[in-house]
Amino acid sequence: MTGLLQTIIFGLATGAVISLSAVGLSLSYGVTRFINFSYGELLTLGAYLTVVAVSFGWPLPLAALAVMVVVGIVGVLLARQFFDPILERGFLPLLVTSVGLAFMLQNLVRMTFGSSPIRFPLPLLRPWRAGELFLPKVPVLVVVIAIIAMLAVHLMLRYSRMGKMMRATSDNPTLARASGIATARVLATTWFLSAAIAALGGVLLGMTQIALQPIMGWSFLLVVFAAVLLGGIGNPYGAMLGALIVGLGIELGATYIAPDYGHAFAFALLVVVLLIRPRGLLRGSF
Amino acid sequence: MKRTLLILTTVLGGFAMAQDDTLKIGLLLPFTGQYDWVGANVQPVAQMIADEVNASGGIDGAEIRLLQGDTEGTVDTGFTAAQKLINADGVLGLIGPTSLSISGSQQLIVDSGVPIVTPTAGTTALDEFNTEYIFRTVPSDSLGGRAIARAATDSEYLGTGSAFSRPVLMVARAPAMVSFEEPVQTSFADFGTPVVASLQFTPDKPTYRSEAMEALSHDPDVIVLVASPEDSARIMQAAFQAGYEGTWFVTQDQTTDDYIDLATSALVEGIYGLEEVAAPESAELNATFAERLKAYNGQDAQIFGTNTYDAMNVMALAMARAARDDGEVTRATITANIRPVTDPGADKVVVHDFTSGKEALEAGNEIDYQGLVGPVDFDEYGNITAPFAIKRVVDGAWTTVTILPADALQ
Numbered sequence: 001m002t003g004l005l006q007t008i009i010f011g012l013a014t015g016a017v018i019s020l021s022a023v024g025l026s027l028s029y030g031v032t033r034f035i036n037f038s039y040g041e042l043l044t045l046g047a048y049l050t051v052v053a054v055s056f057g058w059p060l061p062l063a064a065l066a067v068m069v070v071v072g073i074v075g076v077l078l079a080r081q082f083f084d085p086i087l088e089r090g091f092l093p094l095l096v097t098s099v100g101l102a103f104m105l106q107n108l109v110r111m112t113f114g115s116s117p118i119r120f121p122l123p124l125l126r127p128w129r130a131g132e133l134f135l136p137k138v139p140v141l142v143v144v145i146a147i148i149a150m151l152a153v154h155l156m157l158r159y160s161r162m163g164k165m166m167r168a169t170s171d172n173p174t175l176a177r178a179s180g181i182a183t184a185r186v187l188a189t190t191w192f193l194s195a196a197i198a199a200l201g202g203v204l205l206g207m208t209q210i211a212l213q214p215i216m217g218w219s220f221l222l223v224v225f226a227a228v229l230l231g232g233i234g235n236p237y238g239a240m241l242g243a244l245i246v247g248l249g250i251e252l253g254a255t256y257i258a259p260d261y262g263h264a265f266a267f268a269l270l271v272v273v274l275l276i277r278p279r280g281l282l283r284g285s286f
Numbered sequence: 287m288k289r290t291l292l293i294l295t296t297v298l299g300g301f302a303m304a305q306d307d308t309l310k311i312g313l314l315l316p317f318t319g320q321y322d323w324v325g326a327n328v329q330p331v332a333q334m335i336a337d338e339v340n341a342s343g344g345i346d347g348a349e350i351r352l353l354q355g356d357t358e359g360t361v362d363t364g365f366t367a368a369q370k371l372i373n374a375d376g377v378l379g380l381i382g383p384t385s386l387s388i389s390g391s392q393q394l395i396v397d398s399g400v401p402i403v404t405p406t407a408g409t410t411a412l413d414e415f416n417t418e419y420i421f422r423t424v425p426s427d428s429l430g431g432r433a434i435a436r437a438a439t440d441s442e443y444l445g446t447g448s449a450f451s452r453p454v455l456m457v458a459r460a461p462a463m464v465s466f467e468e469p470v471q472t473s474f475a476d477f478g479t480p481v482v483a484s485l486q487f488t489p490d491k492p493t494y495r496s497e498a499m500e501a502l503s504h505d506p507d508v509i510v511l512v513a514s515p516e517d518s519a520r521i522m523q524a525a526f527q528a529g530y531e532g533t534w535f536v537t538q539d540q541t542t543d544d545y546i547d548l549a550t551s552a553l554v555e556g557i558y559g560l561e562e563v564a565a566p567e568s569a570e571l572n573a574t575f576a577e578r579l580k581a582y583n584g585q586d587a588q589i590f591g592t593n594t595y596d597a598m599n600v601m602a603l604a605m606a607r608a609a610r611d612d613g614e615v616t617r618a619t620i621t622a623n624i625r626p627v628t629d630p631g632a633d634k635v636v637v638h639d640f641t642s643g644k645e646a647l648e649a650g651n652e653i654d655y656q657g658l659v660g661p662v663d664f665d666e667y668g669n670i671t672a673p674f675a676i677k678r679v680v681d682g683a684w685t686t687v688t689i690l691p692a693d694a695l696q
Contacts, residue, residue, distance in 0.1 A: 124550050136527035208493055251495070260488050
């Protein structure tokens with residue numbers, strides 16, 4: 001029983017990191033209808049730039065917030081340069097461009113920081129202990145941060161003017177434009193939010209992985225995609241739900257089947273759900 | 287127009303001729319990717335020796351030229367890089383590869399008859415692979431694994447009151463790592479303390495909670511961890527978070543200051559590590575080498591630096607002897623001259639560098655190259671023996687606890 005409880009806690013932590021990252025990806029897909037393969041590199045940038053900020057003496061929370069803004073701006077600039085001009089040209093040019101951009105960014109990080117792993121600046125924390133149960137502090141912190149961030153996204157989408165415009169654009173871009181919504185501004189805001197959330201996802205991934213590598217975001221992208229697909233692509237709430245299932249699936253599979261088959265178990269779940277509900281758990285818009 | 291073409295053809299032809307006159311040695315190593323540090327550590331040392339050879343007049347007047355073949359630390363790319371160096375570039379010998387990529391190219395190397403002297407491949411796959419073309423100036427992982435077991439089961443080598451009694455082995459499922467599994471398991475059993483469990487795990491995972499929990503379920507008092515530095519840091523962190531209070535024994539990749547920074551000194555305090563060291567009689571030579579390299583490129587010697595020094599010297603001296611005795615430097619004559627310049631012998635002149643070796647050869651003597659890693663006396667399969675240091679993190683820094691001489695591993 002203790003083992004199961006511990007596994008569920010770890011599963012929630014894994015799900016929380018995937019969830020937040022998936023929300024960012026889903027937001028941009030919801031508005032642009034394009035899967036951004038360079039999204040993982042924004043996670044990597046977030047983690048690495050946080051290390052840089054902390055090395056200048058900034059406290060970790062402040063560094064993470066500043067990096068979210070910086071990566072958000074980088075996200076907008078990259079989108080303006082690489083995606084916006086070809087947004088109407090269909091799926092394939094965008095796909096190839098985003099994969100190319102991913103490799104560019106990944107190698108930029110490698111050139112700047114080197115290939116050797118670097119440590120995410122998190123102090124070593126002993127777990128809380130309750131009898132047989134060890135409750136590590138970092139995963140709990142990760143879950144709390146992810147919940148706060150996702151709550152903020154939810155409030156923004158539901159109640160802010162920009163959130164409503166984003167939802168309207170996601171539902172029907174042509175109608176939104178005809179209704180006087182400045183879709184270009186909505187698009188820029190979406191890129192910013194998506195990249196800023198990715199940066200925070202990168203920080204949480206860094207807290208979980210400890211050792212950062214230039215390829216970390218790219219490697220993580222597969223599970224983020226899985227969560228997005230499972231939840232219903234384009235729906236941030238679906239992404240949250242999908243990520244939770246994937247995260248728990250990975251940890252339960254790793255613990256009760258075999259450590260090497262954690263991801264296989266999660267993806268088997270994904271296949272089963274998609275066979276029953278081909279469009280994912282929730283409808284693909286927000 | 288015709289005149290321009292004629293000049294161009296002459297210049298290019300002359301350039302091609304000049305290229306062909308050089309003696310090409312391939313550096314078959316990872317220069318990019320996760321293990322690019324291996325190429326970065328080896329290349330300057332190899333170039334330093336090549337410069338020494340060329341400054342001394344070359345091999346029978348011909349200069350040595352180094353060509354890079356980037357394996358990226360993978361089997362597939364390693365095979366492609368080896369093919370290019372061997373078949374397209376026509377190298378006469380190879381320095382490298384590493385254990386990461388050798389499985390793809392080892393048969394190609396043998397079939398092509400190109401001699402390799404590798405400073406970087408400790409894999410047990412080479413222990414008894416070939417008696418003709420493959421030599422290495424790095425000890426086999428078999429010896430490394432044996433050294434870990436020897437030290438972990440003998441309190442004298444650990445510098446503590448008691449040896450370990452419940453070792454668990456964790457090995458990353460990667461060619462360079464799995465190579466340690468069998469020697470460690472066998473050696474622990476040989477020394478009377480069989481491993482409680484041996485676990486393989488997938489490398490490059492973001493977290494290793496389940497793997498750590500599985501290892502801890504066997505109640506170990508030491509975990510022998512064979513993995514990359516980043517995976518090691520994650521596993522040790524995961525075990526710490528799960529309440530593990532035993533210690534660890536790690537391999538050479540982690541016995542560095544960088545690893546302490548990566549994993550944090552609080553996490554690694556008290557852990558043991560293995561490091562290949564120079565034989566005590568080579569200590570002075572090693573100090574001289576370190577000074578020379580510093581003067582050459584301003585950098586300190588890194589992992590595989592001493593092994594590379596020996597590998598390049600062996601290759602160059604074999605070329606020099608081939609030029610003297612066979613009148614030509616080919617793959618076959620280099621191969622045939624590697625043992626004659628390294629095997630011990632009563633009437634031989636002992637040399638420690640290329641220049642003195644070349645002088646001795648030109649004076650009509652036979653030589654016995656003895657290097658930085660030890661006497662460099664290859665066994666039937668081209669392996670060497672070397673001592674190991676057992677290190678421990680004390681007050682946030684690696685310190686040597688004891689030296690395991692090569693004969694203690696028999």
